[in-house]
Amino acid sequence: MSDPVASVRNETELGMTDDAASLRDWHQSHSAWLQGYLRRHLHVQAAEAEDIVQDTWLRILRLSLTDIASPRAFLSRVALNIFRDRRRHEAVSTRHRYLV
Secondary structure (H helix, E strand, C coil), rough: CCCCHHHHHHHHHHCCCHHHHHHHHHHHHHHHHHHHHHHHHHCCCCCHHHHHHHHHHHHCCCCCCCCCCCCHHHHHHHHHHHHHHHHHHHHHHHHHHHHH
16 A cells, blocks of 8 residues: 655655644554554455545645544544445445446
């Protein structure tokens, strides 16, 4: 799996933003936990869990993380929303294929 925050890491190494450093720290601290959470609680396959984790990082990439008191609660909520969006999209696609 590629590192979705690689460009942010480069900015951080150049001393560009505190938010980039926060995102890098969050990524290192919580990616494995979030993937395990998705697999245990939502019973998704490993590949789908990886996709959802990557989409989670992409969704929060532009947010300021300094005001978030509970990172894991926040990340799990974002990931759950992505999971639900995927399931809704699948349901609509299935209905559309059935009607066509």
